[in-house]
Amino acid sequence: MPKTRALIIDDEPDIRELLDITLSRMGLDTDSAENVRQAKKLLSEQSYQVCLTDMKLPDGNGIELVKFIQKEYSQLPVAVFTAHGSMDLAIEAMKAGAFDFISKPVELEQLRGLINTALKLEPASSETTNSKPQNKAPALLGDAPAMVKLRKQIAKVSRSQAPVFISGESGTGKELAARAIHYQGARADAPFIPVNCGAIPKELMESEFFGHKKGSFTGATSDKQGLFLAADGGTLFLDEVADLPLDMQVKLLRAIQEKAVRPVGGEQETSIDVRILSATHKDLNQEIEHERFRSDLFYRINVIQIDMPPLRERTDDIKHLAETFLARFAKEIDVPSPSLSQDVIKELQRYSFPGNVRELENILERTFTLCDEDIIELEDLQLSTREPPSEKPQHNTGEVDSLDDYLEDIEREVIVSALESTKWNRTAAAKKLGVSFRSLRYRLKKLGLDE
Numbered sequence: 001m002p003k004t005r006a007l008i009i010d011d012e013p014d015i016r017e018l019l020d021i022t023l024s025r026m027g028l029d030t031d032s033a034e035n036v037r038q039a040k041k042l043l044s045e046q047s048y049q050v051c052l053t054d055m056k057l058p059d060g061n062g063i064e065l066v067k068f069i070q071k072e073y074s075q076l077p078v079a080v081f082t083a084h085g086s087m088d089l090a091i092e093a094m095k096a097g098a099f100d101f102i103s104k105p106v107e108l109e110q111l112r113g114l115i116n117t118a119l120k121l122e123p124a125s126s127e128t129t130n131s132k133p134q135n136k137a138p139a140l141l142g143d144a145p146a147m148v149k150l151r152k153q154i155a156k157v158s159r160s161q162a163p164v165f166i167s168g169e170s171g172t173g174k175e176l177a178a179r180a181i182h183y184q185g186a187r188a189d190a191p192f193i194p195v196n197c198g199a200i201p202k203e204l205m206e207s208e209f210f211g212h213k214k215g216s217f218t219g220a221t222s223d224k225q226g227l228f229l230a231a232d233g234g235t236l237f238l239d240e241v242a243d244l245p246l247d248m249q250v251k252l253l254r255a256i257q258e259k260a261v262r263p264v265g266g267e268q269e270t271s272i273d274v275r276i277l278s279a280t281h282k283d284l285n286q287e288i289e290h291e292r293f294r295s296d297l298f299y300r301i302n303v304i305q306i307d308m309p310p311l312r313e314r315t316d317d318i319k320h321l322a323e324t325f326l327a328r329f330a331k332e333i334d335v336p337s338p339s340l341s342q343d344v345i346k347e348l349q350r351y352s353f354p355g356n357v358r359e360l361e362n363i364l365e366r367t368f369t370l371c372d373e374d375i376i377e378l379e380d381l382q383l384s385t386r387e388p389p390s391e392k393p394q395h396n397t398g399e400v401d402s403l404d405d406y407l408e409d410i411e412r413e414v415i416v417s418a419l420e421s422t423k424w425n426r427t428a429a430a431k432k433l434g435v436s437f438r439s440l441r442y443r444l445k446k447l448g449l450d451e
């Protein structure tokens, strides 16, 4: 079997030698070039699996070379060396298509990590449909041109280590897109850690992100790892990133730039290798204008931006999405999937869906639960009477930790009481509760009471 081959481009002989030794010890064959001209020649003669290039070369610069490789050898991951602290060039290189960057002086452990990640990349597929299973990431459905473009974009950025910022209205599938990027990329076997930045109490934030040492504050009864370390080797998804308080934004920026974290109450920094994906439904430019979000952090996390299209702009996808959701609900309780009447489909296509795909999913779940017929008709849908959902509350102000859990507890209590009073006769209990048998069966399953 041919050995894996790497191309090293740097005009300093010492660096070339150091890289050559390190990569050879990792079992790679290497070639080196001291300028762009030599590099292009080697690229035309040999096939490489990874390429490392310096930024400043005697006859050109690294970014031009990255662009050239992107165009001519798009399968080849190329990483650039940057002077320590010159984040601007690193970001520019990643925007141009570099797979990653590494600061000089090169830390060998970081270099090995980078090479290993690059070698895990499978050849890019030209596939833009969703027939390919994305193991742990549910498919991003939709054949509208915007969705086809989006999946292409995701396939491309999943081959890079660049931070990606995902913008889009609530419920458009931002988390789903983040999962797809992670599970299609070289980090798929490492953890994907999603964190809702708006849901962490302010005073616990630092410890949640960076961990803490036992005894560092009241309540710290043991060491805690923190989200960055939990995501080491994998991806940290900062959902609702606009909700981070300003002081936390500073600390986060530092951790991302230094690629290291220090736990609360700890002395030592630990290096981390985490890809950062982030999202918000808010307009971050506006947040920056109002000084609620730091522009330096935005610049750092928004190396590549992906925009999720709202559902009302791709109405042709609604029928397929709706049928897929119904089939899933039906499968969960092992009944045949009902179909949608033409009027229902038209009505759904007319509706503006302020809550996007999540709202469509919720509407259908409710309709499926309440309707016993094989065909769902307009009156089952009750769309026109629906109020657009209001903004999600940003903080829980009352004593309820989660409204969903709270409502589920009430639902469970009422159902159990009805079942007890009917000696667990589900048909009689459904009647007593004024719901259909199928609806009760669905709820029992959802609440884990179906045993």
Ligand SMILES: Nc1ncnc2c1ncn2[C@@H]1O[C@H](COP(=O)(O)OP(=O)(O)OP(=O)(O)O)[C@@H](O)[C@H]1O
Pocket: 138, 139, 140, 141, 142, 168, 169, 170, 171, 172, 173, 174, 175, 176, 177, 239, 280, 281, 357, 358, 361
């Ligand atoms: N294109 C799609 N195909 C299939 N399901 C989708 C699609 N887009 C969104 N969904 C589903 O809609 C729901 C909401 O998606 P998701 O949580 O990813 O949205 P979001 O943009 O992150 O929402 P929020 O801004 O509220 O956090 C999920 O159940 C998800 O599976």
